[in-house]
Amino acid sequence: MRSKSHRPSSIIQRATTVEEVANLCVYIASSQAFATTGAALGVDGGVVNTIARPSIRRPRPAPS
Numbered sequence: 001m002r003s004k005s006h007r008p009s010s011i012i013q014r015a016t017t018v019e020e021v022a023n024l025c026v027y028i029a030s031s032q033a034f035a036t037t038g039a040a041l042g043v044d045g046g047v048v049n050t051i052a053r054p055s056i057r058r059p060r061p062a063p064s
Contacts, residue, residue, distance in 0.1 A: 010045035010047050012045040012046060013045075014045065015045065021043050024041060028041070
């Protein structure tokens with residue numbers, strides 16, 4: 001079984017650390033974040049379904 005720290009769908013190929021999440025919290029609480037508004041900031045290591053195609057899929061036309 002693979003380790004939970006190995007994440008093939010993550011750009012950084014590992015799980016995010018507690019320290020990395022804490023760093024984002026410190027940034028958000030700081031005065032440096034004054035221009036950050038209405039943002040959803042993910043700390044997920046850049047998880048993607050695939051790098052080659054977008055994650056939003058358009059429905060295929062029904063067969064005729």
